[in-house]
Amino acid sequence: MSLKNDTDKPYMKQDALSHDDCVKMLYQVIDNEVCPEEKERFHEHLKMCMPCFKEYNLEKAIRNMIRSKCKKREVPNDLVSSIKGKISNSGAV
Amino acid sequence: MSGEEKHKYTQEEKESVFESEFLPLVDSLYNFAYRLTLNEDDAKDLVQDTYMKAFRFIESFEKGTNAKAWLFRILKNSFINEFRKKSKEPSKVDYHEVEAFYNSDDVDEAITTDLRVETVQDMIGDEISNALNGLDVDFRTVIILCDLEGFKYDEMAKILNIPIGTVRSRLHRARNLLKEKLSRYAKKMGYL
Ligand SMILES: [Zn+2]
Numbered sequence: 001m002s003l004k005n006d007t008d009k010p011y012m013k014q015d016a017l018s019h020d021d022c023v024k025m026l027y028q029v030i031d032n033e034v035c036p037e038e039k040e041r042f043h044e045h046l047k048m049c050m051p052c053f054k055e056y057n058l059e060k061a062i063r064n065m066i067r068s069k070c071k072k073r074e075v076p077n078d079l080v081s082s083i084k085g086k087i088s089n090s091g092a093v
Numbered sequence: 094m095s096g097e098e099k100h101k102y103t104q105e106e107k108e109s110v111f112e113s114e115f116l117p118l119v120d121s122l123y124n125f126a127y128r129l130t131l132n133e134d135d136a137k138d139l140v141q142d143t144y145m146k147a148f149r150f151i152e153s154f155e156k157g158t159n160a161k162a163w164l165f166r167i168l169k170n171s172f173i174n175e176f177r178k179k180s181k182e183p184s185k186v187d188y189h190e191v192e193a194f195y196n197s198d199d200v201d202e203a204i205t206t207d208l209r210v211e212t213v214q215d216m217i218g219d220e221i222s223n224a225l226n227g228l229d230v231d232f233r234t235v236i237i238l239c240d241l242e243g244f245k246y247d248e249m250a251k252i253l254n255i256p257i258g259t260v261r262s263r264l265h266r267a268r269n270l271l272k273e274k275l276s277r278y279a280k281k282m283g284y285l
Contacts, residue, residue, distance in 0.1 A: 027265055031239060033246050061210045062221075062272065066240045069218035070225060075123045079137055080116060083144045087111070090145070 232267035
């Protein structure tokens with residue numbers, strides 16, 4: 001029967017997550033802490049849900065800004081030599 | 094570090110692990126230390142202290158495992174135990190209320206700000222950096238570890254010595270607080 005074949009399909013769009021589940025998962029998706037299936041379901045939901053879509057893009061933008069704008073500070077020149085000095089002075093080396 | 098399995102190293106092995114696995118991480122450690130203490134001299138002291146401890150307890154370190162997570166954990170513990178009292182944290186602004194609110198158990202609710210992607214992208218580095226530095230140190234730490242250093246939740250749990258569920262909820266709170274700050278800032282500057 002054709003109906004049976006339909007239900008046998010392993011993956012269907014109606015499996016997409018609910019809005020509440022998506023909100024809970026948002027950070028885990030951004031942080032890559034979900035399995036590929038969950039990620040796919042999340043993105044399926046984003047296609048249909050404007051609030052989640054907006055929130056996801058905002059969070060990604062903030063994260064990208066943190067990464068690109070929080071500049072790395074230069075390590076002080078004498079830090080490594082002073083660490084090495086302290087280690088050998090302690091008699092350890 | 095007591096109670097962990099000990100690994101016997103010869104003197105040469107100790108030196109080689111120290112040189113090849115620990116010292117190359119000085120850049121990340123210094124930046125982490127600076128973002129915790131917000132002071133260059135304190136950051137230097139903290140990093141030196143971390144390396145001294147790492148060398149002394151090197152037998153608790155298993156070669157080939159994640160040296161970065163191990164050193165970050167030592168640094169974070171040093172900061173809590175010896176440093177936090179004397180470090181010069183900038184005076185807190187009016188976020189205590191907000192933070193108390195987010196310390197309630199219900200962390201899964203979505204917070205909606207009127208912040209837009211374009212507004213965030215128009216901000217300059219100082220604004221983002223100040224907002225991050227203005228967060229309470231526990232919240233600041235999870236964002237640094239996750240977003241700047243790229244640690245996974247399970248690694249963060251080990252570094253901070255908290256359950257993975259707490260990592261998740263603390264990150265959630267931290268990011269909401271950061272968004273609040275950015276949103277207030279945008280309003281103040283007339284971006285919103
Ligand atoms: Zn949704």
